[in-house]
Amino acid sequence: ELGLKSDLLDRRLRLNIAAFLMKIQDLQVTRFFQPQGSSFGEFLTENAGEAESKGVELEVVWQPLPALQLGGSYAWLNAEFTDFQGAPSLEPNGTILDPAAFNGKKLRQSPENTFNLYGQVSHDIGQGKVWARLDFRHEDEFFFDPSNDPITASWAHDIWNARLAYETGDGRWQVSLWGKNLGDEQYLTHLFTQRGGRIAFGLPGDPRTWGVSIELNL
Numbered sequence: 001e002l003g004l005k006s007d008l009l010d011r012r013l014r015l016n017i018a019a020f021l022m023k024i025q026d027l028q029v030t031r032f033f034q035p036q037g038s039s040f041g042e043f044l045t046e047n048a049g050e051a052e053s054k055g056v057e058l059e060v061v062w063q064p065l066p067a068l069q070l071g072g073s074y075a076w077l078n079a080e081f082t083d084f085q086g087a088p089s090l091e092p093n094g095t096i097l098d099p100a101a102f103n104g105k106k107l108r109q110s111p112e113n114t115f116n117l118y119g120q121v122s123h124d125i126g127q128g129k130v131w132a133r134l135d136f137r138h139e140d141e142f143f144f145d146p147s148n149d150p151i152t153a154s155w156a157h158d159i160w161n162a163r164l165a166y167e168t169g170d171g172r173w174q175v176s177l178w179g180k181n182l183g184d185e186q187y188l189t190h191l192f193t194q195r196g197g198r199i200a201f202g203l204p205g206d207p208r209t210w211g212v213s214i215e216l217n218l
Contacts, residue, residue, distance in 0.1 A: 014061040024051040027081075029108065029146050032192050033089040036096055041194055048146065049085035051107055054078050072117040079110040081146065105148040111140040111156075127169040135161040144191040151200045157187040174215045184208040 003018030027048040034041045055078060061071040084102035091097050115138050122131035137159045145152035160183050165176040184207055191202040 012063045014059070016057075016059040018057045020053075020055060020057075022053040024053065025049075027051050029086070031086075031145055031147070032194060033147075036088045036090050038090070043192075044087065046086040048081060048102075050083040051079065051081050053080075053107070053110075067122050069120045070118070072115065074113075074115040076113055077110055078112065079107040081105055081107065084146070086146075102146055105146060106143055108144060108146060109142050109154075111142040113140045114138065125166070128167055129169075130164070130166050132164045133162065135159075137161075139187075144188075145193060149193070151198075152191055152193055154188045154191065157185050158183065159185055159187075172217050174213075174217075176213045176215070178211055178213065180209045180211075181206060182208060 001018055001020040003016065005016045007014050027050065028045055029048040030043060030045045032041055032043050035044065056076045057073070058075075059071075059073045061069065063069050081102050081104065084099045084105075086099045086102070088099060089097045116136060118133060118135045120131060120133040122129050139157055141156045142154050143149075143152050144154060159181055161178070161180050162182060163176055163178040165174055167174045185205075187205045188202045189205050191200055193200045
């Protein structure tokens with residue numbers, strides 16, 4: 001890994017960047033498939049052999065005014081199996097799938113592009129302060145299964161969150177009004193397949209949600 005961490009513009013701008021390359025050996029994965037010689041599909045944790053993960057990460061935090069902070073991060077990732085050593089699987093059409101067919105496929109839950117942006121403003125009121133924050137997060141499509149079967153894909157999605165809070169001067173109490181997934185985006189947090197990858201069961205993320213929180217720091 002090579003990187004740079006810096007504070008610029010009289011410490012009002014923070015810029016961090018890193019590039020990395022990982023060679024992974026003896027990797028294990030869990031997947032649902034019908035092993036050769038079996039009459040049923042099974043969840044198996046098996047040797048995925050070797051994989052390679054490389055990418056770039058960027059983080060920026062900018063304080064243009066005492067009451068205003070802007071920031072965000074970006075990550076580019078390329079993570080692939082390079083020598084898959086799992087068990088041969090029986091396909092729905094009766095053919096045998098060689099584990100080498102997984103070489104070059106993406107690792108589970110490895111989106112190519114991920115980034116987030118946020119803005120936060122604050123204002124002193126008496127002995128405390130009020131602050132508001134807006135967050136945006138984008139995540140590219142990724143797969144929940146090493147096969148990279150399209151039925152196991154999580155589609156690209158964008159999530160907006162917001163929070164309005166009052167905090168006492170000593171930092172002990174905070175009251176917040178918040179909203180999550182303001183765009184009511186549909187996305188998946190977990191998925192698995194059955195019947196040789198012919199059907200899939202997914203767990204959706206939370207829909208648009210509002211709430212109030214009261215926090216006490218002892």
